[in-house]
Amino acid sequence: MSTENGQARGPALRILQLYPEQMNIYGDWGNTLTLQRRAQWAGFEVELLEHEIGGQMPSDVDLVVGGGGQDSGQVAIAPDLRRHGAQLREWAEADVPMLMICGSYQLFGHVFVPAAQDAGSEPLQGISILDVETRGSAQRLIGNLTVRTEQFGEVVGYENHSGLTSLGPDATALGRVAPFGEEDSTAGGNNGADGTEGAISRNVIGTYLHGALLPKNPVLADWLLGKAVLHRTGEDRYRAPEIDESITREARRVAMSRPR
Known part of the structure; x- marks a missing residue:
């Protein structure tokens, strides 16, 4: 079987979206849609799967995506996420690629501790795939952000977000916040203090960046898909689709020109 552009279709990629009902804020569902479309344009069939609270986790997947949500959403999904933590850790150790945004990023760490002003709120234990922990704060980090990374530019x-995340010794930052503004401020990122x-x-990638993230960052989307194809086929078969990225470049330019 071949695509319209003549490329042979590969086996279907299984992409799993975690908790789309509770964790889909600031357009995070667009990440899954971007992965689906780019995979199809590159000649691969895609099977989209969803996991909601109380559901059965699929037996195997090639890519996992989680979005951001309000604190109430995190409280709702945390017990179910912990129930499936062993399966998710097994996938992570088998190099299944994952993208976790904001609240999902926090719960893929060790713990989210609510701010002192949120009296009565219990810490939310995460599933410890990422060596990070998060504490709530009265401070809120808001705005467009450019992050300089070694792998993705x-x-x-x-x-x-008001959660402030610190990296443990086994964690590597995705990147560092690019300076912006008249005073070259670098506030923002994980915690507004260390520049990460x-x-x-x-x-597995965790990040606070919404947007949705992947439409403006095709290099990152293609990296995730490349890892997914490698997981499904055992071969380095993914090639980025040859499409017009002019709108993507303009969206990036505008976002980078309006940092906060």
């Missing part, structure tokens, strides 16, 4: 997105943004471990 400049990554562009929009942050809006996100975390990456094996093929």
Whole structure:
């Protein structure tokens, strides 16, 4: 079987979206849609799967995506996420690529501790795929952000969070916040203090960047898809689709020109 452009279709990629009902804020569903479309344009069939609270986790997947949500959404999904933590950790150790945004990023760490002003709120235990922990704060980090990364170049997105995340010794930052503004401020990112943004471990990426993130960052989307194809086929068969990226470049330019 071949595509319209003559490329042979590969086996179907299984992409799993975690908790789309509770964790889909600031357009995060667009990440899954971007992965689906780019995979199809590159000649691969895609099977989209969803996991909601109380559902059965599929037996195997090639890529996992989680979005951001309000604190109430995190409270709702945390017990179910922990129930499936062993399966998710097994996939991560098998190099299944994963992209976790904001609230999902926090719960893929060790713990989210609510701010002192949120009296009565219990800490939310995560599933410890990423060596990070998050504490709530009265401070809120909001605005467009450019992150300089070694693997993906400049990554562009929009942050809006009051959780402040610190990296443990086994965590590697996704990148560092690019300076912006008249005073070359670098506030923002994981915690507004150390200049880091996100975390990456094996093929698992956590980040605070919404937007949706992947439409403005095709290099990152193609990296995730490349890892997914490698997982499905055992071969380095993914090639980025040859499409007009002019709108993507303009979206990145505008976002980078309006940092906060």
